[in-house]
Amino acid sequence: MSAQDQQPASLYAAREPIFPRRVSGRFRTLKWWIMAVTLGIYYITPWIRWDRGPHLPDQAVLVDMAGRRFFFFWIEIWPHEFYFVAGLLIMAGLGLFLFTSALGRVWCGYACPQTVWTDLFILVERWVEGDRNARVRLWNQGWDLRKLRLRLVKWALWLLIALATGGAWVFYFTDAPTLARDILTLSAHPVVWITIAILTLTTFFFGGFFREQICIYACPWPRIQAAMMDEDTLTVAYRDWRGEPRGKLKSTAPRGDCIDCRACVNVCPMGIDIRDGQQLACITCALCIDACDEVMDKVGQPRGLIGYLALSDEVAEKAGRPPRPVWKHVLRPRTMLYTVLWAGIGIGLIVALFVRSDIGVSVSPVRNPTFVTLSDGSIRNTYDVRIRNQQGEDRVFTLSYSADAPFVMTLEGEEGHETVVPADSQKLQRLYITAPAGTPAATMAMTDLRIWVTAPDGAGRVHADTLFNGKSE
Known part of the structure; x- marks a missing residue:
């Protein structure tokens, strides 16, 4: 036996390039519209203006990393309100569960960024190199001019699209017109250039070269979706009881409606054969439905050999009975549960948005030292009070306290108990609380203390609880 025969067989399979054929139909048209809408939203949104007053940015959607805030039209989210962002992420997840449970991987097939940009790159590829047969010949031929x-x-057109993708993303994190000027004058911060370069390269390679490999190997959703789908889920499927046995159109042997033209395979961006059954790689883009319907029209057979189908309807369709109405597949306990959870979180976020206070306070005792004994024997504690003013104007806030012991309160740098907090910002105010000598608070180890912050004209009042440290005897 030779040394070559003793080597174990390789389990690695080289990638077979996929050249989807152009197809027209209702699902292809729907994908074009979704691409136009999603790309339009992505590229236009950073340039929408929204007047918030003289102290706030006028960009409608802005992730202000420097100011540690998120702006979405009239909504302003502060760092302590991250639960709004968490709630939106949970809603997005439940939305994916809902649509997958009802209609399969419609997100992957129509709205996923990887799908949208891959479609755009394939459109450019087809425009430059021709349709499927021309691209296959070009791939197989040797290199020439x-x-x-x-x-x-x-590649140049792909790179321009990728550059526009990375360039649009950075505009969400700072004022778009200002950043555009800095980019054009080559004076932008290095972080901007690094971010654009990373997003440009990832878009270029993911949409141009990796394509279906991202969906199959890198994305976890194909593996998670199995838990979201059941026998009542509507998904793209091949009606084998109608199409089998396959045979050529002019064949005299008994055959089904499938003429084995491979049109469904040639248009698939994932390179799979839907006639082999449900597969992890299928993104339910439904282009195979358009291709098959086009062929059925040409050969005089009814449409629907490939279509949206629930496994629970398979027995009825095989027997020649009509399937259940679509609404019965969509409105079932699982989807209704997802809908209730999704709506409940959304309503909760809306309520929280309208009932939240526009002022806030946090109190941090200074621990070094824990307390100071003054010359007259009184005990003083020091606190850092952070006051948050979420309105678009400067406001004068009044500080006070409540406790079961007498105290004396003073504010560093202020004559009374009032302090000015600038518009839409926070202020760190040093506060001193003193217990007179001989009082219970001065001699006890700890005393409960509540610090109050009151807005002008009593428009709002918030508090924070803390402790007063005494000199225990």
Whole structure:
């Protein structure tokens, strides 16, 4: 036996390039519209203006990392309100569960960024190199000047799209017109250039070269979706009881409606054969439905050999009975549960948004030292009080305390008990609380203390609880 025969067989399979054929139909048209809408939202949103007054940015949607806030039109989210962002992420997850349970991987097939940009890159590829057969011939032929020219033109257009993708993303994190000027004058911060470069390269390679591999190997959702789907989920499927046995159109042997033209395979961006059954790689983009319907029209057979189908309807359809109405598949206990949870979280976030206070306070005792004994024997504690003013104007806040012991309160840098907090910002105010000598608070180890912050004209009042440290005897 030779040394070559003794080597174990490799389990690695080289990637077979996929060249989807152009197809037209209702699902392809729907995908074009969704692409236009999603890309339009992505590129236009940072440039929408929203007047919030003289002290706040006028960008409608802005993730203000420097100011540690998130702006969405009239909504302003502060760092301590991150539960709003968490709630939106939970709603997004439940939304995925809901749509997957009802209609399969519609997110993957229509709205996922990987799908949208891959579709756009394939459109450019088809425009430069031709449809499927022309691209296959170009791939198989040797390198010459024509092939090099087509490749360079295609890659250049891909790179421009990828650059626009990365460039649009950074505009969400700072004022878009200002950043655009800095980019054009080459004076932008290095972080901007690094971010654009990373997003440009990832978009270029993911949409241009990796394509279906991202969906199959990198994305976890194909593996999670199995738990979201059941026999009542509507998903793209092949009606084998109608299509089998396959046979050519002019064949005299008994055959089903499938003429084995492979149109469904040739248009699939994942390179799978839907006739082999449900597969992890299928993103339910439904392009195979358009391709098959087009062929059925040409050969005089009814449409629907490939279509949206629930496994629970398989027995009825095989027997020639009509399937259950779509609404019965969509409105079932699982989807209704997801809908209730999704709506409940949304309503909770809306209520929390409208009942939240526009002032806030946090109190941090200074621990070094815990207390100070003054010359007259009184005990003084020091606190850092952080006051938050979420309105668009400067406001004068009054500080007070409540406790079961007498205290004397003074504010550092202020004559009375009032302090000014600038518009839409926070102020750190040093506060001194003193217990007179011989009082219970001065001689006890700890005394409960509540610090109050009152807005002008009693418009709002908040508090924070803390402790007063005494000199225990």
